[in-house]
Amino acid sequence: MIRYLVSGELFYLQWRHFGSSRRLSCNVSNGTDHEQDLSRETVPIKQVCKLLLDHFDKQYSEELGPIWPSARSVLLNPGCWQYGVILNRFAHVSDLKQRLQGETQPNTISPPPYFVDDSLRQLNSGSHPLPPPSLQCFIHPTAVRFPSPPHRQGQLKSYYLLNAASLLPVLALGVQNGDRVLDLCSAPGGKALAILQTAYPALLCCNEVDPHRRDWLAKTLESFIPQSLSSTITVSNHDGRIFGQREAGMYDKVLVDAPCSNDRSWLFSSGGEQQGCLRLKERARLPILQTELLRSALAAVRPGGVVVYSTCTLSRSENQEVVKAVLNSCPGVEIDDLEEELGLQLQQHFRFAPPCPNHALLGHTPSCGLLVVPHPGQTWGPMFLSRIRRTH
Numbered sequence: 001m002i003r004y005l006v007s008g009e010l011f012y013l014q015w016r017h018f019g020s021s022r023r024l025s026c027n028v029s030n031g032t033d034h035e036q037d038l039s040r041e042t043v044p045i046k047q048v049c050k051l052l053l054d055h056f057d058k059q060y061s062e063e064l065g066p067i068w069p070s071a072r073s074v075l076l077n078p079g080c081w082q083y084g085v086i087l088n089r090f091a092h093v094s095d096l097k098q099r100l101q102g103e104t105q106p107n108t109i110s111p112p113p114y115f116v117d118d119s120l121r122q123l124n125s126g127s128h129p130l131p132p133p134s135l136q137c138f139i140h141p142t143a144v145r146f147p148s149p150p151h152r153q154g155q156l157k158s159y160y161l162l163n164a165a166s167l168l169p170v171l172a173l174g175v176q177n178g179d180r181v182l183d184l185c186s187a188p189g190g191k192a193l194a195i196l197q198t199a200y201p202a203l204l205c206c207n208e209v210d211p212h213r214r215d216w217l218a219k220t221l222e223s224f225i226p227q228s229l230s231s232t233i234t235v236s237n238h239d240g241r242i243f244g245q246r247e248a249g250m251y252d253k254v255l256v257d258a259p260c261s262n263d264r265s266w267l268f269s270s271g272g273e274q275q276g277c278l279r280l281k282e283r284a285r286l287p288i289l290q291t292e293l294l295r296s297a298l299a300a301v302r303p304g305g306v307v308v309y310s311t312c313t314l315s316r317s318e319n320q321e322v323v324k325a326v327l328n329s330c331p332g333v334e335i336d337d338l339e340e341e342l343g344l345q346l347q348q349h350f351r352f353a354p355p356c357p358n359h360a361l362l363g364h365t366p367s368c369g370l371l372v373v374p375h376p377g378q379t380w381g382p383m384f385l386s387r388i389r390r391t392h
Helices: 050-075 092-101 164-173 188-198 211-224 227-231 240-246 274-301 320-329 341-347
Strands: 010-014 083-089 136-141 158-163 180-183 203-207 233-236 250-258 301-309 331-336 369-374 383-390
Touching: 010 180, 010 331, 083 164, 083 188, 083 301, 092 136, 136 164, 136 188, 158 164, 158 301, 164 250, 164 341, 164 383, 180 188, 188 203, 188 211, 188 250, 211 233, 227 233, 227 369, 233 301, 240 274, 250 274, 274 301, 274 320, 274 383, 320 331, 320 383, 341 369
Parallel strands: 010 136, 180 203, 180 250, 203 233, 250 301
Antiparallel strands: 083 136, 083 158, 301 383, 331 383, 369 383
16 A cells, blocks of 8 residues: 555646647756756757767666667657646645646546544634645646746745656655655755645755755745745755754654756756766766765654655666665665555556566565656656665
8 A cells, every 4th residue: 555645635647738739848957956847947958968878878778778778769859758747735726627637537546545634723823724735746648838837926836847757756755744854955846845745744844055056946935835834844055965963863754856967957968078078977976975965864864764865867876876885884774665665556657667677577676766767658757766764
């Protein structure tokens, strides 16, 4: 049974575009925003960096084997990328939901039995009760354009656009009402928004060390979250590598959506071979940073709490090898197997890599995490996620 929602619903719905016919124009960024925030303006597609593509071909042919060619075809064709629309439960979305549903019927991903929390209190005396948790994401089976949410003075935005695979780390985190939650590398803020759709944490600390990205994060939260929740949400800009020392054992759940070599955007890096060389040098250094962030997260979580580590790269050195290094060097932690809880439950929507390229079926071998691999018709990802539990 999936246990990631205490209260709420998770729908993946196929929707048809409405109004004038629109095709999806992809958002290709040079940053590491592996959430694929599409609420910003799209930018022109740049030429593929051959140096990086050659590197990917060599590395991923060895690591992914026969599933790499189909993933490669998706990564090189942004026009086929699919996107998800998360409804914001704090805004008026009933009309929007009807438009998204169109003529299709809901395709429900078997959510667990849940209970509406009747004890949800009114925040800020005199305000209306906040809506119960409900995470709803609409997807289209093909690459169809959906407009960015408009800004209207005094109104919260009603939806957030992202790569639907970005929701999986949030589901694995399993936030419940009253949890103290840390989002260690939070910008641009989509996963924090998704967390607040699933539960009412007692505290959600959104940390981002880069000042410009911190400002972007703060604006995202202000655009989607009501003022009545401001006392439970903090935005900080500490170095994530030492955060766990500052607030050791203070959190029930910690998300480490780590900086990584974003396979989607890096392939379209501008600057030619020179830029590609810089990217490869940065790629080689990233596992050190990622390992430090994950260790810091495990220091910040209480005994019995969990840490979810995620990236948007297919690279084994940034994914499984980082998790293995931390498991081997940090006492009192253990890996959770997510294959039955999430992989098998959601395999109709996402293409997961088998634990080993030689294994034909998912779920036969315990692994360090799940890897979503882009595939024609299921273009979500790349997205790696792993959940580590602190035992003492």
